[in-house]
Amino acid sequence: MAAPGKLEVEVETQSxxxxFWTALLDSYKIFPxxxxxxFKSIEILEGDGKSPGSVRLVKYAEGLPLITMSKEKIETVDEANKTMTYSVIDGELISFYKTFKAQAAVVPNGEGSLVKWSCEFEKAQEDTPNPDLFxxxxxxxxxxxxxxxxxx
Incomplete structure (x- = not known):
């Protein structure tokens, strides 16, 4: 069985x-x-699209490698700390990773923001590469x- 893994990145923004946090919450409207x-479209299947329990169907634009769609469930939203977590529950990603849970946080950074993104995953196969592409x-x-x- 493949060991769980984790990837993390920090992105400095001027916004x-x-x-920036509001835009992330409204990504279902803004990103397409x-x-x-x-992004071809982001459809809300359950909930309001930005609170815990919401399920979104993300259809990716043609030409992106490996995946055409993913179904994401929002697990947690912390308005005060500007953090959210979501899990991929359906789509091509599930054939590569048994679990794929991501977290995004927006932290004040001078006049702008520091966006912290991480994902925890468990590979479906030992030889599956880490999700560096994502x-x-x-x-x-x-x-x-x-x-x-x-x-x-």
């Missing part, structure tokens, strides 16, 4: 923490509009979201 090259995708998306918010 105000409150604005702002990043059509990455870490890179998160980093790029946070940088692009920052640019989008600075223009808005």
């Amino acid at each position: 105000n923490p409150d604005k 509009e702002a990043f059509p090259d990455k 870490k890179e995708f998160a980093v790029k998306t946070f940088h692009e979201l920052d640019a989008y918010l600075l223009k808005a």
